[in-house]
Amino acid sequence: MNQNLSEAIQKVQTAQALMNAYEGMYLDLEVAPEERERADMAICTFYAIWDYIKGVEEALNALEGDCRVVDAIYAAEDVRRQRTLTTE
DSSP, rough: OOOOHHHHHHHHHHHHHHHHHHHHHTTTTTGGGGGGHHHHHHHHHHHHHHHHHHHHHHHHHHHHHHHHHHHHHHHHHHHHHHHHHHHH
């Protein structure tokens, strides 16, 4: 599989872990009533960013599957080519 794709998947997984940690640590805090609207906006922004990260993760996972198919096609072609060279 492509090294750049592997690194991108790993970085998204790291971002997911950070988002989980941030959610558990900061989104449960008590806020003063006058700050409630601002806190709600920050929470909505947090989840919008997390949804975007999840979308990127889904796209990378689909791309990873496509790359595996392409790798299998190349491997089959290499085997076919080696057999042709051996029998000639």
